[in-house]
Amino acid sequence: MKIGIGLSLEKDEAKAARQAVRAARKGAARPDLALVFASVKRNQKRLHAALRKELAGVRLLGGTSYAEVTSAGVTKGSVAVLLLALDGGTVSLATNQCKDDPQSAGTSLAESLSGTDARRGSRRVGLLFTAFDTGNEQAMLAAIQAKLGPVPLFGGLFSGDYDAGLS
Numbered sequence: 001m002k003i004g005i006g007l008s009l010e011k012d013e014a015k016a017a018r019q020a021v022r023a024a025r026k027g028a029a030r031p032d033l034a035l036v037f038a039s040v041k042r043n044q045k046r047l048h049a050a051l052r053k054e055l056a057g058v059r060l061l062g063g064t065s066y067a068e069v070t071s072a073g074v075t076k077g078s079v080a081v082l083l084l085a086l087d088g089g090t091v092s093l094a095t096n097q098c099k100d101d102p103q104s105a106g107t108s109l110a111e112s113l114s115g116t117d118a119r120r121g122s123r124r125v126g127l128l129f130t131a132f133d134t135g136n137e138q139a140m141l142a143a144i145q146a147k148l149g150p151v152p153l154f155g156g157l158f159s160g161d162y163d164a165g166l167s
Contacts, residue, residue, distance in 0.1 A: 002085035003152050004028035007070050009078050013043050017050035020081040031055075031083035035154065036062030037069070038079045047079065058083075067137070069128050071153050074137055082154040102136040106143025114147060128153060 004027025006020035025031075034055050038047055044064060051060060068080035094112035096105045128144075130137065141153060 001087050002028040002031075002083075004031070004081075004083040005070050005152055005154055006081040006083075007068070007072060007075065007078055009075065013046040014050040014053075016042075016079040017047060017054050020079045021051070021054040021083075024081045024083040028083040028085040030085055031058050032086045033084045034058045034060045034062075035082040035084075036060065036080065037065040037154075038062065039068065039077045040064045040066065041077055042079070051081075069137065069141065069153060073141070080154060102140035103143045106140035107147055109140075110144045110147030 004024035006023030008019040010016040
């Protein structure tokens with residue numbers, strides 16, 4: 001499996017789509033799947049059109065988010081793109097609720113996944129999808145990375161068309 005992650009804070013939707021997709025293509029030049037999270041503050045119609053242009057022929061999934069998650073951390077107002085070239089790869093899943101202790105939730109998630117793909121040369125990517133809950137998602141990410149090591153992380157904190165006041 002080949003994995004590419006791109007992030008853009010460009011204000012213009014077309015530039016943001018182009019920048020994030022091109023950065024992600026450095027890791028997965030011929031992707032089978034694109035996952036995108038973009039800030040609720042963006043013009044979704046223009047961004048979607050720009051992403052379709054940049055990702056012609058690639059399946060595109062995603063959603064609006066309050067904040068976007070990549071290996072670089074949690075950002076707001078951004079466009080985050082994950083490209084996956086599956087090459088016959090496998091998928092493992094783990095779930096947990098963050099609730100009151102994001103560090104324990106992150107450790108539990110990492111422990112659930114730590115032995116699932118131990119084949120030599122295997123690639124991992126962490127996909128984190130959550131409703132913003134505690135405001136402590138950074139602690140959960142740190143716990144996952146502490147347990148799994150340098151694994152690419154990507155995701156978003158789902159949100160409607162509002163800012164929940166964590167700015």
